[in-house]
Amino acid sequence: MNSPRKPLMWVPRDQPVVVDGQCISAGLLYIGEAHSRADEPSALEPGLELSSEWGANYDLPQAPCYHFLNPGQRLVYFAWQISGRMGPQLPGFCSSYVRLFIAGLERRILVEHDTSDEIGDELARLLEEYGHTRDRADLASILSSLLCHWAAAQGDHR
Numbered sequence: 601m602n603s604p605r606k607p608l609m610w611v612p613r614d615q616p617v618v619v620d621g622q623c624i625s626a627g628l629l630y631i632g633e634a635h636s637r638a639d640e641p642s643a644l645e646p647g648l649e650l651s652s653e654w655g656a657n658y659d660l661p662q663a664p665c666y667h668f669l670n671p672g673q674r675l676v677y678f679a680w681q682i683s684g685r686m687g688p689q690l691p692g693f694c695s696s697y698v699r700l701f702i703a704g705l706e707r708r709i710l711v712e713h714d715t716s717d718e719i720g721d722e723l724a725r726l727l728e729e730y731g732h733t734r735d736r737a738d739l740a741s742i743l744s745s746l747l748c749h750w751a752a753a754q755g756d757h758r
Contacts, residue, residue, distance in 0.1 A: 608632035608640055610708070613718035619646050619678075626684040628722050630704050633667070641665035642704035644681065651675040660696035677701075685726070695739045698730050706746055715754040723747040 611617045613627040630643040643666060651671040660673060669677065676692045677700060683690070685701065705723060708714040723743055731740030 608643055610712075613722070619644050620650065622678070622682055624681050626681070628705065628718065629681060629701070630707075639667075640704060640707055641667075642700050642702075642707075643667075644678065648674060650678055654691045659692075659694065660700065664696055664700045666700065686729075695730060698726060698739060699742065702726070702742060702746065709746065709750050709753060713753065715750060720747065720750050720754065723750060 609631050611624075611627045611629050611631060614625065615627045616623050616625040617627070617631065618624075619631060624644075630640045631646065632640070632643045633645050641664065645667055648667070649671045651674070654672075654675070660669070664673075666674065666677060672692070676690055677697050679690050680693060680697055681701075685698075702723075705719055708719055723746055727740060727743040727747065731743050
């Protein structure tokens with residue numbers, strides 16, 4: 601018998617949450633189960649296997665989904681979330697992990713119509729942190745577009 605799916609839960613900024621025994625304090629992420637790319641691809645899914653050590657094969661597909669990552673890829677994304685999403689110092693880290701996270705913010709803005717300041721602040725911070733190099737020009741474009749949409753939506757609701 602299959603266990604019931606855990607629904608998506610949005611974790612607000614600075615609300616610590618424990619996932620698989622680790623505290624993630626930055627918030628602004630989804631936790632729950634996603635069994636297809638139609639579900640929230642960025643959602644951390646408690647209980648999915650994480651690698652116990654750093655290894656190879658951290659590159660992500662073009663449209664990543666946490667549920668379909670291998671345990672090493674999940675380890676990188678999970679560790680980046682635990683770090684507060686600060687800097688690419690983790691072994692195997694690449695801009696695709698930022699893209700995966702952005703999917704959750706995109707859902708908050710476009711689907712759930714969340715125009716809160718903390719989302720705009722995080723988009724601006726990510727653009728500053730990760731959007732400055734030539735090989736990440738597409739990431740900068742995605743972040744800039746989403747930030748512009750957030751600002752326009754915020755104006756409509758305030």
